[in-house]
Amino acid sequence: MGAELGKYKSCVSARSTDKEVLKYAQDGGIVTSLFGYALDTGIIDGAIVAANKEFYAKYPSKCIQDSSNLDMIEPWRPIPAIVNTKAELLAAAGTKYNISPNIALLKEATRSFGLDKIGIVGTPCQMQAVRKAQLYPVGMRDVGASIALAVGIFCMENFPYQSILQLVEDHAAMKLESVKKMEIGKGKFWVYGKRGQVVQLPLKVTHKYEQPGCHVCLDYVANLGDISTGSVGSPDGWSTIFVRSKIGEAVWAKAIADGVFETQPIEKVKPGLELVTKLANEKITKNKNTLEARKTFGVGKALRNPYI
Amino acid sequence: MTRVISISPTIRHEGKSGLVLDVDEKGIVTRGDWVGLSPVRGIERFCTGKKMHQVPKIASRTCGICPVPHVLAGVGAMEASIGCEVPKDALLLRRIIHSASRLSVHALHAFMVLPDLYYPGTDTRINPYSPEPRARAIADRIQRIREIGQDCVQIAGGEAIHPGNPRVGGMYRNISPQAKTKLFDLAKEGNVLAHEHLDCMLALIRDFSRREWVEIGGARVPVPKNLGYHNQGYLATDPLYGTSSLEEHPSFDLARYAEVSPEHWYRGPGEVTYGDPTYPGGGTLPEGTAFDPAREMCPAVPIYDGQPVEVGAAARLRRFSNFDEKGTIGQLVARQMECIPAVTELEDCIDRLNPAGAVRAGTLPPGDGKPGWAANEAPRGTLVHITRVKDRKVRFFKMIVPTSWNMPTAGLALAGSPWQLAEFVIRGYDPCISCASH
Secondary structure, three states: OOOOOOOOOEEEEEEEHHHHHHOOOOOOOOHHHHHHHHHHOOOOEEEEEEEEEHHHHHOHEOOOOOOOOHHHOOOOEEEEEEEOOHHHHHHHOOOOOOOOOHHHHHHHHOOOOOOOOEEEOOOOHHHHHHHHHHHOOOOOOOHHHHHEEEEEEEOOOOOHHHHHHHHHHHHOOHHHHHHEEEEEEEOOOEEOOOOOEEEEEHHHHHHHOHHHHHHHHHOOOOOOOOOEEEEOOOOOOEEEEOOOOHHHHHHHHHHHHHOOHHHHHHHHHHOOOOHHHHHHHHHHHHHHHHHHHHHHHOOOOOOOOOOO | EEEEEOOOOOOEEEEOOEEEEOOOOOOOEEEEEEEEEOOOOHHHHHOOOEOOOOOHHHHOOOOOOOOHHHHHHHHHHHHHHOOOOOEEEEEEEHHHHHHHHHHHHHHHOOOOOOOOHHOOOOOOOOOOOOOOHHHHHHHHHHHHHHHHHHHHHHHHOOOOOOOEEEEEEEEEOOOHHHHHHHHHHHHHHHHHHHHHHHHHHHHHHHHHHHHEEEEEOEEEOOOOOOOOOOOOOOOOOOOOEEEEEOOOOOOHHHHEEEEOHHHHHOOOOOEEOOOOOOEEEEOOOOOOOOOOOHHHHHOOOEEOEEEOOOOOOHHHHHHHHHOOOHHHHHHHHHHHHHHHHHHHHHHHHHOOOOOOOOOOOOOOOOOOEEEEEEEEOOOOOEEEEEEEEEEEEEEEEEOOHHHHHHHHHHHHHOOOOOOHHHHHHOOOOOOEEEHHHH
C-alpha cells in the first residue's frame, strides 16, 4: 500500500472560524465555509450540495426534486440542491447518511441554473464521477470546463434511505423527525435526538444495511477532490484536510490568508494521519477482496469488474 | 443538343442529395431535378403508438442543426391535439430557444456559402478555414455568434442540440435569475455581433451579385442576373415563431396542403450523357451512370394549392416585411437579414421572462383523437407537425418539413442557370435533407 491517501500537496487539521457555521456543521464546517468563501470571492458562482426537506420547503426552485407534495419527502433524505448564498449553505449543512445523487444536478447547473463556475461536494465516488465527466464527457457538453472546485468528503460506506430508516427507527428506537444529528465515529453509529437523547449502535449491526455498491469502492479519502475533508484523524469539532490539486491549493491558501479557517499541523493532533491511513487500508483491502471474489463468483463465470 | 449531367453528392449543406440536370449547348440548365438521397428513417411511422411525451424527443433527432423547431413543433402539435394551453413563461422560454437557434443556424449557413463568395472587388474566393486575418475575422465572428446562440438554447432549453426542457404542457424547468442575467449578457453581445455579421455578409453578397462571372473548376462561368428565379410562390406562417390549430385564426391552412409522391414532379429513369471530371470535388458523375430521380427521391413532395412553394427566410420577409428580391441572392440576403429580428426577439423575450413564473400547465388532458397541428418557422421555413393524440398515445403523426417544400421548387428554379452554379442555387435554400427525408 502507501497510496491509500491519494496524491496531496498538504494535509492539516482545520476548522471554520465562523461560529455560526460551526453551530450547523457536522465537524469543522469546512465545506460550508469553503463554499461560502468561494462564493464571496467569485471562485464559484454556485455550489451543488446535499440539502434536505426543510431546505426544499424554503427554496424549491433550487432543487430538481420534482414533487410539490412536501409530505412525500422523508426527513433525512438528502435532496441535491444548488446554493448561491451563505444562508442557503447553512440550511444544507450536515451529513446525511444516505444516498444523495449530487451528480444529477451537475449538467443542470450549467443549464437552467446558468452557472459558469460550479462548486460541488461529494463522496469519493462522486468525485470520480466529476473527473470522469471532465475527461470523458458522454452527454455532458460544457460541463467539464465549468467545474471550478470539487470538494471530496471521506466515506467508508453509504446506506440506502430504507437502511437509515431501519437503523434509526428500529435499532435506535427514535423517530427520524426527532433526530438532530447522525454520526459514525469511534466505531459506533451515533444518533443524537433533538431533545438531547443519544443512542449509539455498534457498527456491526449496520453492516448488513450498507449499500452493496460500496463494497467495491477503493477510495476512502476522496483521492480525486481538489480538496478532501473528513472527521477521521482530527479531534471532535475539527476536520482533516487534504489539499490535492493546484486549484485546491490556490483556494485553500487564499482562504487561510483571509482567516476563514484555523489550522493545526496534522502531526500535532490525535489520532492524526495514522488512523486515517489505517482505516483507508482497511477499506481498500476489504473491498479489493470483494472485487477479487467477483472474479470467481459463478461456476466458470465472473461478475463484471468496472476497474478493468 | 441536350446533355444530361449529374452532380452527386452535393456538398456544403446538411444531408445527402444529388442533382440531375438537362443542359443545353451553352451549358444552361433547361430542366433540373434535385433529389434528396438521405435514407428515410420513417419517424412518422414508428412514432405511431408511442407516448405523446416521447414523440417530440424522437422528432428532434430528425436533424441536429434544427432540432429546436422539431421539438417545438412536436410539443405544439401534441398540445394542439389534446387542447392544452401553455403558461406564458413557458412560451417565452420556447421563443428564446427558437430565436437563439435561428440566429446560430443562419450563422452556420453563412459559413456554408462563404467559399462561394469573393472578397469584394477582388477575384479571390473566401476560404473560412484559412489562418489569414481577413478570413479569420469573418469566421471567428460566425463561431462566436453560433456559440452565443447555442449557449442560449442550452440555458433555456436544457441542451443546445436536442433540447430536453420543452415538454407537452410547457417546459420542465424555468431558469434561475442568475441564468436570466447570463442569457441577457449573451444576447447583448450577440446583437452587436449580428449587426457586424450582417454588414459583412451583405457586402459580400452584394459584391457577388455585381459579378459577371465566377470561377469554377478553372473555368469562368457567367452569373445570370436571374439566378435561381422561379414562379412557384412563397409560404410563411409567421415572421418569427409559428402558429397552431389552437389559435383562433391560424396562419396556415391545412386544407390547401397536400402531399404527392415524387413521380408527379420528378423525371423518370435515364442515364448521364456527359461527365465533367474537372468539376471541383472529383468531377460530376461519369457518362453512362443510371439515375431515376422519381424513385430515388427519399422525401415526399408537399404541395400548397397544387404547387410546390418556397419556404424560408426569403418567404417570411416577402410575406411580412415587403421584401421583394427574388432568386438565390434574395435568399442569401434575406437569411442574413433575419439574424437581427432573431436577436431582437431573443432580447425581448428574455426581458419579459419571469424566472419565478410557472412553466407547466396543470393536469394534461389525455386527448381524444382530435387532430391538431403546429407550425414552427424553422430557420429553413415552415415546419408543420400534425398529430392525433388519444389516451396520451400518438395515433397519427406527420411532419411537413421546410426542405421538403423547397426541393421541387429549387429544382424548377435551376432552369436558366449555368449547370456549374446549380449547387450554389440549391445552397441558397440552406437545404437540410435529413429533415426532408425524416
